[in-house]
Amino acid sequence: MSSKKWHEYSEDEILQANIEKYQRDDIVKFYEDFEEPRYTYIEYQIILAAVLKALREKLGRPVRAVDMCGGAGKAAFVIKSIQPDSEVSLVDLSDKMLNVARQRAAKLGLEDLNIVEADAFSFLEQDVEYDLFVYSSALHHFKDPVNLLKVSADRMNPKGMIVTIADPTTLIKSRRYRFFQFLATNRDVKRHLIKQYFQRKIKKTPATGEEFDLAEYQTYTGINDHQLCKDLASIDLHPLVHLRYPAGEPYMTKIMPYLGLCWAFSTVLCLNPAEYKNDVQSMKEDIRCQLPFRIHFY
Template identity: 75%
Template sequence: MNVKEWHEYSEEEILQANIEKYQRDDIVKFYADYEEPRYAYIEYEIILAAVLKALREKLGRPVRAVDMCGGAGKAAFVIKSIQPDSEVTLVDLSDKMLEIARQRAAKLGLKDLNIVAADAFSFLQQDVEFDLFVYSSALHHFKDPVNLLRLSADRMSPKGLITVIAEPSSLIGSRRFRFFRFLAASSDYKVRAIKECFQQKFKGKPAGEEIDIAEYHYTGIDDHQLCRDLVSVGLHPLMHLRYPTGGELKTIKIMPYLGLCWAFGTILCLSPDDYRANVEPMKQYIKKQLPFRIRFY
């Protein structure tokens, strides 16, 4: 079989893989069933509250926000709950994922959530403007996240902010991370991992038939390099943080003490001077509110 190298896949092929993956019933069911309270996604409420407060003060009017690649709308719903008068748009390529959001909105009686079925690049070609772009667990689905964020900045109001949240850092590719994840994992996962190890299927990248190019940065993103690259295209990280996410609370509380703050979040702006006075209070707020240790960079 002629298997391509990972880097040979084009943005179009990755997009196609995402279209197929996020229409699959098992994946959609996972998001539909996800029992949020069991898991520690509290960072959404805290980080977005800090961001929305700063934006609202700066703009003096309701915030126009977009949850890009928002799937079932996790970030979109959090924004609406923090600032109900904000104008929120949810964009995703999978109508099945958006359907979960539609049902949730109906349940909550939320009538003004704007739901758009589109891929991110097509959406960004439209004549739109937002004050807040949120990319939640989304950048790793793109070959070139810098380009995606640069194009988003072109659609952002001058004092707008981009919030990247719950993105895997390259730490998830480390032995230490895999070891502790293995220890904490379910028995099904352990059996699979041991089989894979013995069959030596993973040698730096999955063997051909295992490739899931939808998860293009499957070993995580080098977040510090990403920040440097973003500065070179005129996007400035106001705040960069690493933290554990997405596990059960008792597990993730331990992770930072093992040096495993594997997820990262970044708040980006066009001109740092606009927000210089906000950075320290935002950091203090986030640090105080989060129930686990985080690291700022």
């Protein structure tokens, strides 16, 4: 086990950890289970519908979208369900995760979903342009999300947008969040967490490598989403809409805001905010009115 410190790992080492993690059958099975209706996370439908509506109006044609690090294709399928004539690519480094998407596409008779096995940076080296990049539960798998989004923006139509969704803010490190998470897990996970807690207390100097999952790199601290937005604005990638919301199973999302646990964030970015200045308010209204739980805009 390596004793490197968290910040000493490189983007390539994190990539390697992701390649290994997303080949594991237990992990892939977890994403297969997202087929269940209770996992149809409503925020994807609502945020992506608002974005697709604005893009379609500006472009006057079907949108060319890419679900980056899309795994089993949660966002890709939502885009196709909202705008069936959109051209959608799904990119992921794990063939096993993509196979789950392939099976779902076959079941739905979606023959035009373009499935690409590649890591994000290699994919972005290609000379292709997209109107919409979606990063769903993906930014936290990178050491430098700003660089990833910058490279994506280089491949984006000047009127295009990037949507990031379902990444953790620094709130996930709060005691409040961890206590809530503990309450909401099943008995086996509770037992595992208690065991882990006591083992850590006993080991006085655990190796850093044992303390976190390198593939989930940013979850070590959570992402400082406000700082991220400032850093992105400084490279001319402007946040049009930025919200924090309580991701999770439907019953939990009702309770979490009352405990101050809007722990996930979503950001809609563009290159030219003047282009969309008249759309921002209606996008926000659509999102606020339709989400069945409390959120915060910034």
